[in-house]
Amino acid sequence: MRSLHGKIAVVTGASRGAGRGIALELGAAGATVYVTGRSTRAGAATLGRPETIEEVAEAVTALGGVGIPAQVDHADDGQVERFFQRVRAEQGRLDLLVNNVWGGNEEEIRARPFWEEEMSNWERMFVAGMRAHVAASRCAVPLMLPQQRGLIVNTTFYDRGKYTGAFWYDLAKNGICRAAFGMAQDLRPHGIAAVAVSPGFMRTELVLAHFGATEENWREFPDLERTETTRYVGRAVAALAADPAVMAKTGQSLRAGDLAQEYGFTDLDGRYVPPFEVAE
Numbered sequence: 001m002r003s004l005h006g007k008i009a010v011v012t013g014a015s016r017g018a019g020r021g022i023a024l025e026l027g028a029a030g031a032t033v034y035v036t037g038r039s040t041r042a043g044a045a046t047l048g049r050p051e052t053i054e055e056v057a058e059a060v061t062a063l064g065g066v067g068i069p070a071q072v073d074h075a076d077d078g079q080v081e082r083f084f085q086r087v088r089a090e091q092g093r094l095d096l097l098v099n100n101v102w103g104g105n106e107e108e109i110r111a112r113p114f115w116e117e118e119m120s121n122w123e124r125m126f127v128a129g130m131r132a133h134v135a136a137s138r139c140a141v142p143l144m145l146p147q148q149r150g151l152i153v154n155t156t157f158y159d160r161g162k163y164t165g166a167f168w169y170d171l172a173k174n175g176i177c178r179a180a181f182g183m184a185q186d187l188r189p190h191g192i193a194a195v196a197v198s199p200g201f202m203r204t205e206l207v208l209a210h211f212g213a214t215e216e217n218w219r220e221f222p223d224l225e226r227t228e229t230t231r232y233v234g235r236a237v238a239a240l241a242a243d244p245a246v247m248a249k250t251g252q253s254l255r256a257g258d259l260a261q262e263y264g265f266t267d268l269d270g271r272y273v274p275p276f277e278v279a280e
Contacts, residue, residue: 009098029241
């Protein structure tokens with residue numbers, strides 16, 4: 001089903017992780033997808049990983065969409081503004097923005113008292129995370145206003161207000177949820193929806209590398225039992241983007257597992273993966 005054929009989407013931070021999975025699913029649904037990030041074949045790799053925006057864009061096209069790579073450092077307002085000017089010049093509009101860029105997992109997230117945390121987490125999780133979401137949204141909205149419709153999705157982690165146990169991570173992720181809520185209030189009169197979407201425990205490239213696992217053998221690792229692919233949250237975002245009644249959800253923080261039940265999709269292996277929940 002090519003439910004998003006003709007739609008124009010931007011997925012930030014899409015070279016790996018959730019962004020990659022979302023970009024691929026939007027491509028599978030027929031969308032034109034701008035894949036942004038810092039990692040390119042020219043050598044600007046991040047985290048020492050091999051994934052690139054060009055590779056993801058090519059995979060988007062192979063799945064039936066149109067993938068367009070765009071190197072952007074989303075902590076640089078000038079680069080962000082120039083990128084959206086490019087989208088305007090090439091497409092004339094924007095239907096979907098997925099704010100996925102995030103610098104907070106470049107070091108291990110540990111549960112420890114906030115007074116023992118490094119203040120550098122502010123830069124990684126707020127400047128390269130929540131602030132980048134707001135900066136991209138400010139530039140994207142003028143491309144949605146003329147048609148009086150559109151959708152902004154902030155990826156986050158959310159479990160109904162439970163504390164994650166890691167101070168900076170919890171603060172940033174809840175800020176991202178609240179940002180979607182605030183955006184929704186301003187955008188509601190213009191027919192543009194804004195939501196936060198939370199995946200569960202994903203088998204990202206970094207998670208698999210941490211455990212020494214692969215997509216072929218992850219079932220051999222008990223700690224990965226509750227995991228899902230990054231395509232699962234991608235299917236959640238694609239379902240929201242194709243929903244003509246998505247304005248009914250504007251301002252909400254949503255979980256991929258709940259959306260799977262509502263929209264009737266599964267993970268790549270056919271499993272329904274319930275929402276990840278924080279242990280109490």
